[in-house]
Amino acid sequence: MTSNNKDKQTIVEYIQNWSRKHSLFVMAYGTGCGAIEIPATMTSRYDAERFGIRGAATPRQADVLLITGYLATKTLKRVIRVYEQMQDPKYVIGFGSCTINGGMYYDSYNTINALDRYIPVDVYINGCMPRPEAVISGFVQLQKQIAEGTANNAAKYKENLEWYRANQKKIIKNWRMPDYNW
Amino acid sequence: MEKENKILEAIKVAFNVEGHIAREKRVMITANKDIVSSILLFCKNQQGYIHLNHMSVVDRIEDGKFELNYIIWSPTEKVTIMLKTFIDRENAEMENIDSIWDQANTYEREMREMYGIQFPGLIGRQDFALEDWDEMPPMRRDFDTHAYAEKTFYQRPGREDAKDVREELTKQSGEVIPDFAKKYSRE
Ligand code: SF4
Numbered sequence: 001m002t003s004n005n006k007d008k009q010t011i012v013e014y015i016q017n018w019s020r021k022h023s024l025f026v027m028a029y030g031t032g033c034g035a036i037e038i039p040a041t042m043t044s045r046y047d048a049e050r051f052g053i054r055g056a057a058t059p060r061q062a063d064v065l066l067i068t069g070y071l072a073t074k075t076l077k078r079v080i081r082v083y084e085q086m087q088d089p090k091y092v093i094g095f096g097s098c099t100i101n102g103g104m105y106y107d108s109y110n111t112i113n114a115l116d117r118y119i120p121v122d123v124y125i126n127g128c129m130p131r132p133e134a135v136i137s138g139f140v141q142l143q144k145q146i147a148e149g150t151a152n153n154a155a156k157y158k159e160n161l162e163w164y165r166a167n168q169k170k171i172i173k174n175w176r177m178p179d180y181n182w
Numbered sequence: 183m184e185k186e187n188k189i190l191e192a193i194k195v196a197f198n199v200e201g202h203i204a205r206e207k208r209v210m211i212t213a214n215k216d217i218v219s220s221i222l223l224f225c226k227n228q229q230g231y232i233h234l235n236h237m238s239v240v241d242r243i244e245d246g247k248f249e250l251n252y253i254i255w256s257p258t259e260k261v262t263i264m265l266k267t268f269i270d271r272e273n274a275e276m277e278n279i280d281s282i283w284d285q286a287n288t289y290e291r292e293m294r295e296m297y298g299i300q301f302p303g304l305i306g307r308q309d310f311a312l313e314d315w316d317e318m319p320p321m322r323r324d325f326d327t328h329a330y331a332e333k334t335f336y337q338r339p340g341r342e343d344a345k346d347v348r349e350e351l352t353k354q355s356g357e358v359i360p361d362f363a364k365k366y367s368r369e
Contacts, residue, residue, distance in 0.1 A: 074313045101338040107328035109320045111314070113335040171334070174314040 009149055019107070020089060021146040022052040024139065027062035029082060032069020032127045034096045041132040048132075053139055059085040064142070065119075069129065070098035070111040076118060077172050083119050087127045090154045091146075093138055094121045097128045104128065117167045120153035189205075189229055193263075197221055204264075212266045221265060222252060226282060231256040231263060236283075239297050242322045246271045248299060252279075274299040290368040296321035307337050337366045 041048045054143035059082045094115045097103035102113035115121055126137035145151035169175050185205045201211035225231035233255045239301055240249040252265040278301040290301045295310040297324040298319035318325045
């Protein structure tokens with residue numbers, strides 16, 4: 001996952017990325033209102049499993065973390081823990097306008113406004129809330145990034161951990177979290 | 183209205199309080215904060231109003247008061263009593279009634295967190311829904327949630343030209359927003 005260019009990929013990386021993009025296990029964790037679109041996306045009408053998208057019960061088995069809408073400051077703490085427990089490769093999809101700029105909760109005392117200040121986001125899907133077509137197109141976008149080898153935000157998170165930590169600690173005042181040595 | 187009259191009279195005779203019948207199956211009573219728990223106990227033990235429906239707070243900032251509402255219900259009479267009381271907004275304090283109904287504990291913890299009303303003797307964690315909150319209780323009307331969000335959370339540029347939906351709509355329809363409602367508009 002080091003090269004950023006499709007042409008520069010070695011054959012091994014190419015195969016790796018090809019198989020990764022066809023088996024996206026989504027962490028079954030919903031925040032905000034958007035989680036209600038996930039059942040619709042997964043079930044027979046839209047059938048996301050055609051794309052290899054399916055649920056995973058625990059963070060350690062999941063590849064994709066979907067943040068499905070507004071994120072309360074209390075939930076942010078849990079989301080960070082979930083994200084840090086996930087194994088590489090891992091991707092984050094921000095779902096709905098609440099994750100982008102706060103959406104209709106932009107002035108709420110209790111929800112964060114821009115998700116990518118706290119965890120790195122690979123794909124944003126806009127809409128309030130996005131319909132299953134939009135969700136699937138977001139996943140297709142992610143698959144494209146994976147195939148090109150550009151979806152390496154997890155590495156960026158490790159590199160810029162201090163910046164992310166500072167932002168996170170600004171919100172989570174009472175920081176009692178384990179440190180992971182990925 | 184027989185049942186309603188009966189309970190209203192019973193409470194009036196016993197406690198000398200104000201009250202009226204709002205409509206069928208609904209009796210409203212306004213009482214001093216000191217006798218609220220006595221009225222609730224009286225209704226529960228002697229009149230069969232054994233069910234606590236709800237407890238809620240209204241922030242009457244203009245009068246410097248909190249309005250507390252206790253809604254109780256009788257499964258035999260099928261009448262709802264709404265018991266209202268006012269307490270001072272400054273150092274707000276109210277009697278703890280979780281010895282009458284256990285579930286009042288949850289409501290009281292929420293009131294304590296969201297409005298800063300103290301209930302002496304209330305047992306339970308200080309945190310209810312929020313975590314590590316050290317500002318003014320957020321549901322008080324003098325808490326400026328927009329200013330708080332602006333100083334706490336990162337504001338992504340691009341929202342500045344967002345229009346007030348109500349103002350835009352009234353511009354189209356020619357409707358006039360009354361002054362008291364304008365206060366909650368964006369500017
Ligand atoms: S973007 Fe809309 S649908 Fe999604 S969480 Fe926010 S308010 Fe709810």
